[in-house]
């Protein structure tokens with residue numbers, strides 16, 4: 001049985017990378033497979049979140065899901081913390097995963113920087129909770145951006161070790177990361193070697209879904225580029241990461257290939273017509289989504305109703321796995 005599971009953290013404003021790397025794919029996949037999409041509030045608190053804001057941030061992510069086309073009749077949409085089976089399975093997986101495996105996770109190293117002893121334990125074990133998020137539904141497909149690939153490998157390692165250690169061959173599926181697509185890795189508008197990220201201190205580095213038309217146009221106008229004209233082939237852009245990124249964004253937003261977009265602008269500089277047209281594209285796309293998000297956010301009860309119904313369905317799907325796992329592990333009363 002093919003099942004999709006993915007989620008986004010309510011830890012700040014959603015940006016173009018989240019939209020193209022994740023949300024667009026969720027919307028497409030809901031028509032192909034049984035789909036579970038959660039709001040990762042338990043992951044969000046691995047770094048400090050203001051308790052007064054967290055609930056509204058959860059609603060905002062839910063609104064972004066709905067505004068970008070997720071249909072609650074097709075996809076199960078729910079807050080992670082409303083399904084305690086995630087955390088319960090995560091504990092078992094904490095005892096399956098090895099320290100050496102987690103020590104290799106580059107995202108932790110990037111986020112923790114020089115002072116890892118000051119980070120929460122949760123930030124370190126976050127990929128183990130992620131494995132539980134996925135496997136508690138025995139999900140087979142996980143649509144994520146390229147930056148999550150290593151965590152997906154870890155999920156597969158945990159699934160395989162659990163199946164082996166407890167002698168239950170094939171019990172957990174080895175889920176597949178769906179990272180392909182034009183938005184797999186959107187880079188910062190200020191630095192073509194860094195990914196576009198919620199936690200980048202510079203707001204000019206990213207296009208937020210809720211940015212207004214002026215902000216979008218200004219950020220694109222200021223986006224770092226180089227003075228050279230656009231070449232004929234993508235191959236010639238390989239040492240020009242900022243240029244390549246903008247072409248990729250244009251292609252993803254207009255649903256064309258990067259080669260096709262490049263051909264249209266060959267010989268021109270960025271300022272001439274490329275950047276103004278890219279701004280128009282982004283304003284049209286984001287304007288429609290943020291307008292719908294605002295409308296949804298003005299009806300929090302409606303969002304809460306969708307989340308509560310989703311949580312109930314998700315628990316129905318997760319509970320049998322947890323009951324089986326307890327039996328497999330040998331816990332009392334199972």
Ligand code: AQP
Nearest residue numbers: 008009017018021022144145184185186196197198199
């Ligand atoms: N730049 C990106 N390009 C493509 N996909 C991306 N994703 C994130 N950045 C890019 C994908 O968005 C989904 C949700 O991410 P998350 O909420 O778990 O946050 P994250 O992966 O930690 O990335 P963020 O949003 O930029 O936050 P910070 O600043 O905290 O790192 C995931 O599928 C992710 O791959």
